[in-house]
Amino acid sequence: MGWGVLCHLIITIITLVCTEHHQNLIQEIPQLPLVLSEENVLTTGLVEVNNNFRNYICVDYGKVKQYVFPTLSGLRQDFLLIERPSFFDENWTKLKLEVSSAYQIIQVREDMIILKNLLSGEKIIFANLYVFDRNGNQLLSKFTFESENIVAISIQDFNAEYPIYIDPTYLDEDWVSLSPNWTNGTVNSVDVNKNTGEVYVGGAFTTINGVSANRVAKYNGYQWQSLGSGFNNTVMVVLVSDLSGWVYAGGSFTSSGVNQRLRISAWNGISWTQLGVGFNEVVYALVEGADGKLYAGGSFTKSGDNTKNLNHIAFWNGSIWDEPSLGVGSSGDYVMALSADNVGNIYVGGKFQSAGGISASNIARWDSNTSTWHPLGSGVNGVVNAITVNSEGRVYVGGEFTTAGGIPANRVALWNGTSWDSLGTGVDGIVYTLKYSDEFTLFIGGGFNYSGGYIGPNHLAWWYQEQWKPITSGIQGSSFSIKSLAQDSYGNLFVAGSFYNAGGVDSYNIAKLKRPPVFEVRYIASAGGTIFGQSPQYIMRGDNGTEVVAIPLSGFQFDRWSDNNISPSRTETNVTSNLELVAYFSTIGEGSPEEGSPDGNNEGLLEGYVDGELEGEGEGISEGEGNVEGISEGVIEGEGFYEGELEAENSEGTPDGYFEGVAEGATEGNIEGAIEGSEEGPQNDGEFEGYTEGEYNLTAWIDSPPNLDKEVGDTLLLLVRVSGGVGNLNFQWYCEDNNNLVYRLSGQTQNLLRIEDIQVEDTGWYWCEVSDEHSVVLTNRIYVRVSEKLIISSIFYFILGIITISVLFVLSIRKVESNMER
Structure with missing residues (x-):
């Protein structure tokens, strides 16, 4: 059988086998x-x-x-x-x-x-x-x-x-998928190392995004990695220590690989280590107190070797687990939530009716300074699954209750230090997790459908400035819920649980909400002015801000905003990103004719404004020791100034005989002028303030192609060239990233921008603000694209090599066949 016949037969078989499957694939194309x-x-x-x-x-x-x-x-x-x-x-x-x-x-x-x-x-x-x-x-x-x-x-x-x-x-x-491929179990807990940005998760999975990892894993910003041998059973909670960077895991597991690890263990960067003898039952919650001690809560009642009573809560004293004064609850009770404030209090939530022998309904406070238990009023009437405390000591609680302190509070409530408050009408289903973001934002995750009685958040809700707000598109799945929330130092929110889609993006059980939907709008006044109105403003995405006005100081006038808006008053609308807006001011030309200034000074008559020509006579300029009588003729051209011919007669009596003022401190444009005329009386001393003769035009530009391509690890160098500057020059570099967020580059105040070890996140537009004694200008913008070092070319050559070898093999076979036929 010839080679061509064999190839035809193989192709025919493949076609018959794959045709039906290809028809199915058509349905799978997004x-x-x-x-x-x-x-x-x-x-x-x-x-x-x-x-x-x-x-x-x-x-x-x-x-x-x-x-x-x-x-x-x-x-x-x-x-x-x-x-x-x-x-x-x-x-x-x-x-x-x-x-x-x-x-x-x-x-x-x-x-x-x-x-x-x-x-x-x-x-x-x-x-x-x-x-x-x-x-x-x-x-x-x-x-x-x-x-x-x-x-x-x-x-x-x-x-x-x-x-x-x-x-x-x-x-x-809004959303970024952290697991677009299959993850085969619920992610129960997520936490973030604030220093490195690494994301740690624990749960019931053995594969996450297609990577084998036994119930615990780390995301390094690019890919998922297993942590040693992981564990033999479910991880309920992971905690990253803010002090040491160690990662703690608690759950129902009893071993890591061949090593016994009874429901609690610590990852030291290399392996999972033992913490004492562990516990006899499940660990559901972990927290690090202000004193640096690690606290654990759960359904356990004894140490792992059953030698010590540990009534549902314990702390690690460095060598053994110890109990905070009789613990909480009794047989059949458990602790589901732990949270710490910055003054030594540990807040404990779950299912129990006592703490340290005193009455406490499902929530209590342990004061580590005095080693005493305290109730939070009359508590709540159901299980507490989540607690978070803000910097002011306000305690937010979520779970399965419907009243708090005797008042209606549907599954989420606030303890203000003395009494309970509800959060509107709450949510309509169980709450598993809470994350307090800042003084404005509380995120709530669970198994609910609505918050505030009408806002359908798909299991992720947002309590903002004392009211419920809609938040993006939430998660989706067949039996879905959010089990855990965490936030990194940039404000990104990590969402873990049981789902397959987040914000319309395929993401199995773990996803990232790129930024909270609240943006900061900051207004800054440059030299010569001030801002009237609120700054900064924190504005929900899509909402409008409040009015601010750029007000010039005495002797100055408003020029423009950094986005080239020329109106001094402004209100931001439909805000979708953080903004920093600078108001620029310039000094007023003192020789310009003005009308109606107070006390009769600078009384002028403005006549005519036709075809760009401005004619005026000025009288009443503050009289001094000398007179200048003549005609000042010139042309002022530029943005924000009179365009045309300026003619003024009889400037009398400026102090000391100085002629002050033709277009002092122009910000942009050319000032060309000549002063002609006869003089009577004391001679003008010949000194002129302002640029009355010649040309003044500050310009600045970046000496670079409009687009630059860099690889990770390269050094970025951008140089500003300047022409026409007067006096000292000031430089400030800016960047706009691919999310349309504008940043002032800290410390970059020279004409040369230098960024070493550039990273992918440094991709964006770069420009410089240049100012001298009279004006402020912006350079052209340069787009810098930073990419990972090219690997695909190597893969391409590898594949090309394989194809070449295959072709040579085919040719050799055909040559053998040809020889055989001979």
Whole structure:
């Protein structure tokens, strides 16, 4: 049988086997907001590829192949251009994409496309564009607007070797998936190392995002990792020590690998270590007190060797577990929640009716300073599952109760130090977890559907400024709930539990809400002015702020805001990001004709303002020792100033004979002038304040291409060039990241910006604010894209090598067959 016949037979068998499966795959292709424009499509075929964790889908359109698969950042929709398309524009090759009918284009920028779902209102960002050719050379690329429902990925492919790989990513407005692939058990607890940003989780899983990890795992910002051998049974709680960085785990487990670990253990960075002899029953809660001691709560009643009574709560004294004065409750009771304040109090919640022998209904306070128990009023009438304390000592409690202190409080309540308060009408289902974010925000997670009686948060709720607010789109799943919440130092909220989708993004049992939906708007006055109104303002996403006014000081005038708004009063509307807005002021030209100033000074008559010409006569300038009579003629050109010809006669009596004022302290523009005329009386001393002759024009620019590509670990250098500056120059660098957040770069106050060991999160727009004695200007903006070091090229060459070997093998077989036929 010839080689060609064998190949044909193999292809026929594969086709027959796969046809039905391919038809099923068609149903699995996600409904993407952007699809290939018809002019890109030649033929259509469907191919399945397996990446060892989850199938992704390749759709072959002839000259273009499309790959769709989930990542930790969102849904990826990559393209492979086999050869250069026939349509291009000034060396920019364009891959055109059509917006699906359910979406609308909100904004198209070179670095991102923002789309809105017309049904849900959800915003989707198409960003992180990365394009390279077959040799691994990264190509300059951007998004462009083509028409009402057509956008394009434009690529500068001059000298590029095809095929070209195009790699953008869909980003949900709020949520980031931390496990787009299968996680086979509930995540009961999540905590974050505030210093490193590492995320630790514990639960009932043995696989998380396709990575084998026995019931405990760590996310390092890029991938999930197992922690040693993990445990043989469920982890109920993980805690990262703020003092040592050690990670503690509690639950129902009894061993880690071959080592006995009775329901409590500590990870020292290398292995799980023993903490005494552990406990005889389950550990549900852990907390670190202000005194540095580790407290554990649960259903246990004794130490792991049954030699010591530990009544549902214990603390580690460095060598053994000890009990806080008789513990809490009796047989059948348990502790579910622990929280600590900063003055030595430990708040204990669960199912019990006593603490240290005193009456306490399901919640109590242990004062570690005096070693005494205290009730919180008359407590609550049901199990307490969660407690969190803010910096002011206000205690928020969640669980399965309906009254607190005898007042209605549906499953969530506040202890203000002396009495209980409800949080509106509460929530309609069980609360498992609470996280107090700041003085404005409390997040609530559980198994409820509504908060405040009407807001449907899908098991994640938000109590903000003493009222319930809607929060994004929550989670989804067949039997779903939120078990644990944690927050990192940047304000990102980590959500753990039992679900498969968060905010419309596939994420199995663990996800990240990128930022709390409250933004800070800060107003700053530059030299010469002040701000009237509230600053900073904390504004819920999509809401409006309150009015502020930029007020100039004496001798100054308002110029503009840093976003080029020229109105001194402003109110931010539809706020969707943190903002820092600077008001700029400039000194007033003292020689300009003015009308009606107090006390009869500077009385002027303004006549005519036709075709940009301003004519005026000024009298009554404060009289001094000398007179200057003549005609001052000049032209003032620039933003915010009179454009045209300024003619003024009879400037009399300025002090000491000085002529003060033609356009002193202009901020932008050219001042050209000449002073002509005869003088009578004392001679002008020839000194002029202000720039009356010649040209004044402060300009600044960054000496760099508009787009820079860097790899992680590189050093970023940007240099500002300046022309026309007067006196001392000041520099302040700024950055706008891919989330549209603007930051003032701390310490970057020179004309040279230097950032060493640059990271992916440093991607964004960079510019500099430059000022001298008279004005403030902004440079051009430079977009810096930081990517991981290119690995794909190595993979490409590896695959190319395999293909080459295969081809050579086929050719050798055919040569053998040819020789045999001879």
